[in-house]
Amino acid sequence: MTRPSVPAFSTAPVAAIACGVAAVLTALSGRYGYHRDELYFRVAGEHLAWGYVDQPPLTPLLARISITVFGDTPMGLRVVSSVSAAITVVVVALIAREFGSERRAQILAATCTALAGFVLGTGHMVSTATYDLLAWMVIGLFAVRLLRTGDGRWWIALGLTAGVALENKYLVVLPLAALLIAVLAIGPREILKTWWLPAGIALAAVIAAPNLVWQATHDWPQLTVAGGISEDDGTENRIMFVPLQLAQLSPFLVPVWVAGFLRLWRTPALRWARPVALAYPVLCVIVFAAGGKSYYALPLLLVLVAAGCQPTVDWLHRGRPAVRRAVLAVGAVLTAITSAAFTLPVLPASAVNLVLPVNQEQGEQIGWPELTESVAKVWQQIPAAERERAVLFAGNYGQAGALAKYGPEHGLPQVYSGHMSFADWSVPSDDHTGPVVLVLQNRSPQYEAHFGTCTEAATVDNRQGVDNEEQGAHILVCTATTRPWSSLWPDLRRYY
Template sequence: MALIALISGIALTVTAGRYDFFGDELYFLSSGRRLDYTYADQGVVVPLFARIADVLAPGSLIALRFPAVLMCVGAIVVAALIAYELRGNRRVQMLAAGTYATSYLVVTQVALSTFSFDATLTAVITWLLIRWVRTRQDRLIIVAGLVAAVDMQVKWMIPIVWACLGLAVIACGPREVLRRPALWMASAILALSLVPILIWQSRHNWPQLAMGKIIGAEQDATGYGPIGFLPQWLGLAGFLGTLMIAAGFWGVWKMESLRPYRFIAAALVIMTVFVIITHGRPYYPTGFFPAMFALGAVTFWQFDRKRWMNLAMIPLIAVTVVTYIGTLTLMPLPSSWRTQTYDAIDLGFRSGLWGTTNWDKLVAAVDTGYDTLTPEQKSNSAIVAQGYWQAGAIEELGGRYDLPATYSPSRGFGFFGPPPDSATTVVFVGLDTAEPDLRSRFGKVERVARLDDPMGIPGIDRMVSVWKCQDPKQSWSTMWDSMTTLYFDLGQWRDPRWTTRPTH
């Protein structure tokens, strides 16, 4: 197990910089420069780690992603620890750890994101509860509550995870835990961790509530709605992982030794159904995967297998390992292989196969627009980006240029505040379609640069324009409320629900 974790850690660290910045990573860097106890759509943990990386190794992708690598390695270790709790021998522990280590989860988990931390912390909670089932040590439940409170400062999915576990225990047992004061103490710890977040949300018109509809529409637009959910969900598990999940479900229902742990499988089902109904992201329930991989490994090892079953495992493991190695070494694919994007589905595949690239071209175009300003205009100017990805890129990569402060009305960036009212000239960067709105807000609007590479990415180097906007018709402090939006326009969404704009 230790060897698998070590090899995985080295491999993931060495290859962590192969993709350029993802848009959310740029946003986390910007958030880290404005540290707060919470934000519009996530807690403080990820921005804090982004800030630490930004201070210690500015511009380093490996440093930025190293905390995510540690979280990924941690999930591998937790899978093995759960197998140990289930009385699995070393080979079973290696199978559980190896299943997670070679799943597609490790590829998605390496980019700095809330998912990187949330998945591992959820896995730790399941391990603590499984250990409680074996030992009945109530302090484990309290520790689980503390871990949940930490996870609450990452992403606000953990109350749903906690509720799904509770419903699963009610349905499948062990119901004895419901009578333990430690459970209610742990739940109180989690509840207390919500209080500062709820206060912030109430003061800012509850943006997180509006994000549910936004995320659901994004999932549908990218082809990963209810119909496409399960294929992607299983794709994250990988070939071997899918087998282990199936074996885990079989084991908790058929094997006497695993029946006390039925609640894990039930919680996964409950949460998966909830996420499908609410049109959530397919990776939301994957914090249960390490436990399911461990349950599957124990089941597989104890199952009276036929010889053909053992032989069938050889090509399955081979395909899993080759796919894993290929993913780490061959992706992103060569830029010459890029294809044009026509809709959000294409854009999703493009991001996975090539990443998000050419941020430098976007920032250079903004600098070109800024150079058109006179010295007097520059003294009262600001940069405004339509999208929070663009704003993050300008802040991160604009150091080589003498640009003014950057603002954006997009999602969490909008809550960082508007430009000062003294900014009578702004350089605005966004999609080509933004011009009519700009003309309604400014006395003078002039397009000064354009990026439209047919093979580019909308919002980065395709369908993008830079405008010089002068004489705002309202003060920024007034205009900002009507500009801020949780909707993130990538230029290729095709969904009627986007006709409404959640505002600040």
């Protein structure tokens, strides 16, 4: 079978749009402050390893590189994320080209990606989802090229990308599984009948092996973390799955990706691409059944957006072109406004509560220096003679990360925590028999029982009225631990 060729790529306009995204993200990257996950990645980058209890090593490694090169600030930390988002814009335009989209449609695909809320939100800060999105897009590009050309050598590129992606997040197996199911169901099955496929699988396995070995030798803690998250959030994730599929890219992009699905499914010339269309609903079923987060399926929507830009451009030239162009322009403006408001730090910090029902991550970037100041005031209340034996203990990795970052300038000692990989990085000596300054989101008599008599000394106030997870957190002073730290530590470890 003769496979279709592709149009020329609109290099300069697409590159300009990508550079614009990078510039906007960089300009806004210093507002608000670190996200709780970024504070965790920052410390994880100081303890480089082949794995952590809740993730593979790539994101902490990239955080370490970005800080080393660009500085230990929110802006410095986020440079690599901004670049990743810009590359994602280019890759989606390349996917549009693979579907036979001409230059204007490629530019529209880049523009839609640049305005998509999920792309801007993950590009603004460091998260595993940031690099996962780029990996999914590259995998999508190589998979589409494999389907279009029938050249089995693209399995090597897929294996290489999948292996690197597995060193960041295991979710990459989901789109690959969905695409495989779609190919088995409707073809073209001949792309599976090649030795390049097992070669690609072997390459992915070799690249992913160091982290998989780490997980195996540590009793697969990431499965424990994933199980706890699913148990806690699974019902809510299922309830919100469909609404968030419509909202998280942008409601204004829904007609574009619907057009993309219909184009891939109905167009005879794109019959080879039908598995790409089917992969999205298959992936949705998998994620919904597992109780996964809605954003797990969003990257494949960007592939459908890429497919839908050519019919959107064609639509502009039918009927009343001027009216249709005005409608598209209004949609683009509304997409830009809503995406920026809900995913980027453009509002005053005091107004962030307005967007928290849709994007809680905005609030998690506010209040960490204030939390540290409050803890420092309580620490100073401990008699100087007792501080050498006292311990500063944080209930979660966000608190611990903030105290690790801002604590030294307030005279705070090393912070300890039993949450996630903080539990592996350091344990208080049994010689620390003095008071414990304990920071908790919510008071728990069962948890506090490990620390003897606890008295509340202060509560956290971010001074902006932002209703985030740490607002109103409790700072306690406890007399001591009920057992030596070495004996107590397994009971203090938390995986979620």
